[in-house]
Amino acid sequence: MTVTLADVAARAQVSPATVSRVLNGNYPVAAATRERVLRAVDELDYVLNGPASALAAATSDLVGILVNDIADPFFGIMAGAIQGEIGGPGGRAGGERLAVVCNTGGSPERELTYLTLLQRQRAAAVVLTGGAVEDAPHAAAVAAKLRKLADAGTRVVLCGRPPAPDTDAVALTFDNRGGARALTAHLLGLGHRRLGYIAGPVERTTTRHRLEGHRAALAAAGVEEDPRWTVYGRYDRQSGYEATLELLRRDPSLTAIVAANDSVALGACAALRESGRRIPEDVSVAGFDDLPFSIDAVPSLTTVRLPLAEAGARAGRIAMGREEPPPGGIASVRGELMVRGSTGVPRAS
Amino acid sequence: MTVTLADVAARAQVSPATVSRVLNGNYPVAAATRERVLRAVDELDYVLNGPASALAAATSDLVGILVNDIADPFFGIMAGAIQGEIGGPGGRAGGERLAVVCNTGGSPERELTYLTLLQRQRAAAVVLTGGAVEDAPHAAAVAAKLRKLADAGTRVVLCGRPPAPDTDAVALTFDNRGGARALTAHLLGLGHRRLGYIAGPVERTTTRHRLEGHRAALAAAGVEEDPRWTVYGRYDRQSGYEATLELLRRDPSLTAIVAANDSVALGACAALRESGRRIPEDVSVAGFDDLPFSIDAVPSLTTVRLPLAEAGARAGRIAMGREEPPPGGIASVRGELMVRGSTGVPRAS
DNA sequence: CACCTTGTAGAAAGCGCTTGCTACACCGGA
DNA sequence: TCCGGTGTAGCAAGCGCTTTCTACAAGGTG
Numbered sequence: 001m002t003v004t005l006a007d008v009a010a011r012a013q014v015s016p017a018t019v020s021r022v023l024n025g026n027y028p029v030a031a032a033t034r035e036r037v038l039r040a041v042d043e044l045d046y047v048l049n050g051p052a053s054a055l056a057a058a059t060s061d062l063v064g065i066l067v068n069d070i071a072d073p074f075f076g077i078m079a080g081a082i083q084g085e086i087g088g089p090g091g092r093a094g095g096e097r098l099a100v101v102c103n104t105g106g107s108p109e110r111e112l113t114y115l116t117l118l119q120r121q122r123a124a125a126v127v128l129t130g131g132a133v134e135d136a137p138h139a140a141a142v143a144a145k146l147r148k149l150a151d152a153g154t155r156v157v158l159c160g161r162p163p164a165p166d167t168d169a170v171a172l173t174f175d176n177r178g179g180a181r182a183l184t185a186h187l188l189g190l191g192h193r194r195l196g197y198i199a200g201p202v203e204r205t206t207t208r209h210r211l212e213g214h215r216a217a218l219a220a221a222g223v224e225e226d227p228r229w230t231v232y233g234r235y236d237r238q239s240g241y242e243a244t245l246e247l248l249r250r251d252p253s254l255t256a257i258v259a260a261n262d263s264v265a266l267g268a269c270a271a272l273r274e275s276g277r278r279i280p281e282d283v284s285v286a287g288f289d290d291l292p293f294s295i296d297a298v299p300s301l302t303t304v305r306l307p308l309a310e311a312g313a314r315a316g317r318i319a320m321g322r323e324e325p326p327p328g329g330i331a332s333v334r335g336e337l338m339v340r341g342s343t344g345v346p347r348a349s
Numbered sequence: 350m351t352v353t354l355a356d357v358a359a360r361a362q363v364s365p366a367t368v369s370r371v372l373n374g375n376y377p378v379a380a381a382t383r384e385r386v387l388r389a390v391d392e393l394d395y396v397l398n399g400p401a402s403a404l405a406a407a408t409s410d411l412v413g414i415l416v417n418d419i420a421d422p423f424f425g426i427m428a429g430a431i432q433g434e435i436g437g438p439g440g441r442a443g444g445e446r447l448a449v450v451c452n453t454g455g456s457p458e459r460e461l462t463y464l465t466l467l468q469r470q471r472a473a474a475v476v477l478t479g480g481a482v483e484d485a486p487h488a489a490a491v492a493a494k495l496r497k498l499a500d501a502g503t504r505v506v507l508c509g510r511p512p513a514p515d516t517d518a519v520a521l522t523f524d525n526r527g528g529a530r531a532l533t534a535h536l537l538g539l540g541h542r543r544l545g546y547i548a549g550p551v552e553r554t555t556t557r558h559r560l561e562g563h564r565a566a567l568a569a570a571g572v573e574e575d576p577r578w579t580v581y582g583r584y585d586r587q588s589g590y591e592a593t594l595e596l597l598r599r600d601p602s603l604t605a606i607v608a609a610n611d612s613v614a615l616g617a618c619a620a621l622r623e624s625g626r627r628i629p630e631d632v633s634v635a636g637f638d639d640l641p642f643s644i645d646a647v648p649s650l651t652t653v654r655l656p657l658a659e660a661g662a663r664a665g666r667i668a669m670g671r672e673e674p675p676p677g678g679i680a681s682v683r684g685e686l687m688v689r690g691s692t693g694v695p696r697a698s
Numbered sequence: 699c700a701c702c703t704t705g706t707a708g709a710a711a712g713c714g715c716t717t718g719c720t721a722c723a724c725c726g727g728a
Numbered sequence: 729t730c731c732g733g734t735g736t737a738g739c740a741a742g743c744g745c746t747t748t749c750t751a752c753a754a755g756g757t758g
Contacts, residue, residue, distance in 0.1 A: 006744080015707065016745080017708060017709080017746080017747080018708075020747085021707090021746090021747095029707085030705080030706060033706080047465060047469050048469050048744090049471070049743085049745065050471065051399070051401070051402075051403035051409060051470070051471060051744085052400070052713090052743070052745040053400075053744080053745055054713095055401045055404050055744080056713055056746040056747080057746055057747090058713070060400060070419070070425045070429045070432070070450065071425040071426045071428075071429040072422075073421075073425065076421065076422065077420040079420075080418070080452055083419070083451075083452045084452075096462070098449065098466045098467075098470065100449030100451070101419065101428075101449065101452075102432075102447070102449070103429055103432045103448075117399075117445060119396050120397050148394075236641075237641055237642070237645065263641075263642075266645040269645065292586055295619075296618065298622075298646070298647035353715085354715060355714080363737075363738085364737065364738045364739080365715080365738090366737070366740095367736085367738075369715065370737090373716080376717090378736075379735085382736080382737080398714050400713090400714085402716075404714080404743050404744065404745085405743055406716055407743065699758105700757105700758095701758090702755105702756090702758105703754100703755085703756075705752105705753090705755100706752090706753090707750105707751085708750085709748105709750080710749090710750100711746105712745105712747095712748105713746085715743085717740100717741095718739105718742105719738105719740095720739075721736100721737085723735090724736105725734080726732100726733090727730105727731090727732095727733100728732105
């Protein structure tokens with residue numbers, strides 16, 4: 001059998017209650033007694049029974065982190081930063097929490113199921129990252145879940161995700177619109193007038209916001225947009241590759257391609273190169289996020305840097321109650337335009 | 350208050366035991382009764398109390414996945430694949446498990462702490478990914494933990510990690526040595542004789558194995574190695590950048606650089622380019638892993654493809670008991686040499 | 699010296715669920 | 729009619745911990 005609290009108590013010649021108190025450090029215990037207990041714990045190699053403890057205390061030390069795609073560094077970086085603050089190991093004494101990353105794969109059902117699972121585990125906090133799915137019933141279901149979680153005492157934080165109305169979830173949103181607008185404005189400033197846009201999945205808020213920013217910039221500059229210039233895809237490299245070929249087929253005279261994110265931009269570069277076009281002499285390319293590899297693209301990628309790690313860390317701290325939530329529970333995190341080699345003045349047409 | 354089993358039982362006019370049995374589906378319950386219970390569950394919006402359930406049943410539905418760096422796609426891809434098989438949501442009915450990814454940051458202490466945390470939660474299975482740290486005391490501590498976990502009924506699987514002796518953990522190892530050897534042999538075949546090697550952190554098994562493979566290839570070709578040609582670093586881009594500068598300083602006549610992994614190789618490319626060298630005309634570069642972005646490097650990266658997703662999926666299935674472990678509990682997974690544009694014949698010196 | 703603090707430790711009542719065992723119908727066969 | 733299945737459901741005993749309440753000793757105070 002495994003060692004229990006009672007075994008430790010017997011060995012240390014104290015009551016189980018005392019052992020529990022020593023372990024939790026939330027009650028005065030005489031130094032000598034504590035010593036004895038700790039020695040017994042050590043000798044017996046005792047490990048607390050998490051479920052039992054959670055049941056009795058009606059709280060758990062689990063913190064859930066939901067991500068759309070764990071293989072995507074965008075989420076990996078945020079998750080890492082969040083987890084770093086949650087502490088898990090390495091955190092401040094006693095407050096050892098198990099930060100768990102759940103991969104929804106962008107599927108609404110999985111998202112809900114994971115939330116239920118976390119609710120079932122009575123998680124201490126939940127952090128949802130990345131764009132939400134814009135499906136009314138699903139959004140409502142998620143909001144209801146979040147409300148229920150909050151009611152049960154779980155702290156809910158959204159990181160890089162739009163606020164959830166009717167929920168007291170704290171939201172740290174990325175200013176996707178603003179970033180996209182600045183990016184496209186940069187391109188327009190260089191003289192581009194025929195810009196292709198490779199969007200992400202239609203139903204994602206991130207997709208919509210970035211596209212809106214792009215269009216706002218066009219509108220502000222008085223550039224009329226051709227509907228053929230927008231293609232929807234996924235947030236991965238291959239999607240960028242395919243979408244670019246499609247874009248070129250529709251209008252070979254495009255002088256710039258704005259991608260939904262850096263991975264997509266990389267795919268776009270590959271497609272352009274294969275079609276014999278030079279970057280940026282023939283076509284400029286821009287991404288979004290500024291993931292680590294973007295600077296190593298050739299030419300290096302013009303993009304919008306999102307402070308993924310910083311935002312994640314902050315979300316983590318808020319989830320742990322170690323930092324005040326922003327006023328109103330909502331904060332917008334701005335991106336920074338990184339102008340690099342992949343964008344330049346358009347070729348004289 | 351939250352809804353409990355008893356509330357559901359009252360509502361459905363049955364005993365708590367019956368409700369439990371309906372929910373777990375491990376005992377015959379009359380269809381009509383089941384119906385009634387399920388309706389009550391639905392109406393009350395009941396969510397099982399995980400800790401209580403785990404305590405009573407002495408098992409939990411948690412599965413832990415330990416990774417060295419969650420922001421690194423190498424781990425992200427594996428973790429995603431493992432999680433996909435673990436099921437979490439989307440898995441087969443009833444078997445809903447919470448697959449949790451824990452980020453050790455490559456720190457031995459964190460690794461141990463996470464293992465303890467998982468042991469505390471009475472995890473159903475644990476998958477450790479990536480290279481282990483080669484520190485005798487630490488290795489022993491981990492082995493002891495793994496043994497204890499196994500004793501407690503937790504299935505332990507190592508994925509992309511060398512077998513742990515004296516442990517009945519199933520191991521799916523990557524053939525780093527063989528892959529590295531093939532890679533360097535390729536370079537030697539092209540005519541290179543002066544090859545720089547950028548290794549990972551010294552204490553990692555992965556680092557050692559890849560380096561050994563590299564040296565084995567050199568030895569087999571009768572090429573004498575200069576100690577100055579090896580530099581140790583981290584597994585990230587910046588490390589590759591810095592190490593390359595160091596390598597060039599030590600010996601500007603190198604005609605090829607073999608990197609510990611693709612990220613490092615990317616950093617190496619950047620450094621070479623900045624120093625005015627062309628790839629592969631002046632210097633060939635090779636990576637390892639074949640992460641998604643490697644094919645988009647310019648020129649695209651010669652590397653060794655590791656079947657990350659496949660291995661992860663297999664590890665996940667084994668962890669779930671849905672696939673037989675390999676004979677002897679150990680399987681070696683081979684990499685595949687991907688020859689691409691970043692390697693070529695050396696310049697005529 | 700009685701009395702109240704203060705500091706420590708134990709007794710015991712759960713926390714919400716699972717499950718072995720028991721109980722009760724109801725059925726067909728003897 | 730009696731009896732041994734067979735199919736369902738309930739009882740109740742925990743699972744291993746936390747925490748309230750109580751107990752007691754020691755020390756200070758009037």
